Each structure stands twice: as C-alpha cells, then as structure tokens.
Amino acid sequence: xxxxxxxxxxxxxxxxxxxxxxxxxxxxxxxxxxxxxxxxxxxxxxxxxxxxxxxxxxxxxxxxxxxxxxxxxxxxxxxxxxxxxxxxxxxxxxxxxxxxxxxxxxxxxxxx
Amino acid sequence: xxxxxxxxxxxxxxxxxxxxxxxxxxxxxxxxxxxxxxxxxxxxxxxxxxxxxxxxxxxxxxxxxxxxxxxxxxxxxxxxxxxxxxxxxxxxxxxxxxxxxxxxxxxxxxxxxxxxxxxx
Numbered sequence: 001x002x003x004x005x006x007x008x009x010x011x012x013x014x015x016x017x018x019x020x021x022x023x024x025x026x027x028x029x030x031x032x033x034x035x036x037x038x039x040x041x042x043x044x045x046x047x048x049x050x051x052x053x054x055x056x057x058x059x060x061x062x063x064x065x066x067x068x069x070x071x072x073x074x075x076x077x078x079x080x081x082x083x084x085x086x087x088x089x090x091x092x093x094x095x096x097x098x099x100x101x102x103x104x105x106x107x108x109x110x111x112x
Numbered sequence: 113x114x115x116x117x118x119x120x121x122x123x124x125x126x127x128x129x130x131x132x133x134x135x136x137x138x139x140x141x142x143x144x145x146x147x148x149x150x151x152x153x154x155x156x157x158x159x160x161x162x163x164x165x166x167x168x169x170x171x172x173x174x175x176x177x178x179x180x181x182x183x184x185x186x187x188x189x190x191x192x193x194x195x196x197x198x199x200x201x202x203x204x205x206x207x208x209x210x211x212x213x214x215x216x217x218x219x220x221x222x223x224x225x226x227x228x229x230x231x232x
Binding site: 033040041042043044045048058088090092100101102103104105106108 | 116121147149154155156157158159162203219220222223224225
C-alpha cells in the first residue's frame with residue numbers, strides 16, 4: 001500500500017535535547033513538507049523540499065532543521081533552539097506540478 | 113497577501129441535520145487552487161477535494177457538496193444529513209501555482225479550521 005508514514009507517534013523531549021521526527025513516503029512524490037499544528041490553529045509550514053538534496057525554509061523554520069538525502073525520506077530535527085516545541089507535527093508529500101498534498105498520521109511532541 | 117478565513121470556530125449539530133462550513137479566501141493571483149481537508153480525532157489530515165480557479169462548477173460527492181463562488185471569494189462545504197462520523201475539524205486551504213521563490217510548486221495556506229460536532 002502506498003502512503004506516508006511518520007514515527008514515532010509520540011515523542012518526549014528533555015530540555016536542551018535535539019530530537020528527530022521521521023517521515024517516509026512510497027508514493028514516488030518529489031515534494032515533501034513539514035507542518036506544525038498548535039491547538040485550535042491551522043497548519044504552519046516549517047520546511048519543504050521539492051527535490052532531493054534541496055529544501056527551503058517555510059514560515060516558522062527557526063529552531064528546526066531538515067535533510068533530504070533520499071526521495072522517500074524527509075526527517076525533521078527539532079533542536080534545542082526551538083523554545084516551544086510542544087505541538088503536533090505533520091508531514092506531507094505531493095507529486096510534480098500543482099498536485100494535491102497528502103498527509104501522514106502525525107507525531108505529537110511533548111516536552112518533559 | 114494570501115489568506116484563508118474560516119469564521120466558524122465550532123459548530124454543533126444533531127445527526128441528520130445539514131451543515132455548511134464557510135471558507136473565504138484572499139489572493140491576488142488569477143490562477144489558484146482551493147482544498148478541503150478533514151482531520152478526525154486521530155489527527156491525520158484526509159484530503160476531500162481540490163478545485164482550481166477556472167472551474168466554478170459545484171461538485172457533489174455523496175453527502176458532501178462544495179459551492180465555489182469567485183465573485184465572493186468563497187468555497188463553502190455542505191454536509192447533507194450529517195452523521196456522527198462526520199465529527200472532525202475541517203480545514204480549507206489555498207494554494208498558488210508558484211511559491212515565493214518562483215518555484216513551480218506553491219505551498220498551502222490553511223485556515224484555522226472549523227470543529228464540527230455531530231451529536232446522535
């Protein structure tokens with residue numbers, strides 16, 4: 001079955017710790033995205049990548065980093081510089097052109 | 113500036129009632145795309161529909177229908193004979209074909225969502 005997987009489902013971060021959220025897709029999509037969702041809010045774009053080895057900052061990139069070494073994978077690292085990381089993180093992918101974005105099940109990040 | 117407004121924060125209906133979720137958008141582009149997504153309690157966003165700016169034809173899919181009106185910059189979503197399983201947060205989103213970097217793939221701009229509760 002084609003789709004987008006995110007892991008883990010829940011993640012706990014200690015103060016000063018970097019954590020990495022995984023996103024994998026087997027839809028053969030070129031573009032991948034990371035969004036952050038806070039309670040009662042819409043989604044805000046963190047980073048996106050239209051092609052392997054290239055990515056661009058979104059609206060709220062500070063405190064986050066990404067890599068795109070493989071077409072299928074777009075991991076997001078939440079660094080210690082992100083002072084308010086508690087949120088729901090959603091990964092999405094889309095084909096070339098103006099294609100629909102499809103979303104993974106999300107990772108909920110909590111701070112201990 | 114591009115913006116999506118979903119003025120209804122929460123709506124509560126009784127099963128079998130019809131309900132309309134409003135979406136108003138702002139964009140200066142003549143070519144753009146509009147989307148609706150459903151977010152059930154599990155959290156995953158489920159794609160419902162995509163509509164481009166050149167196609168104002170209304171669409172019906174089972175109990176779901178969408179009314180796109182460019183004259184009022186609105187893309188409203190109606191659920192007929194609502195069911196408990198329709199309870200979710202619904203997001204409207206706007207996308208332009210080119211992003212701010214001139215790339216070929218624009219990014220989604222989301223409204224804040226409308227939480228729909230359907231009670232038995």
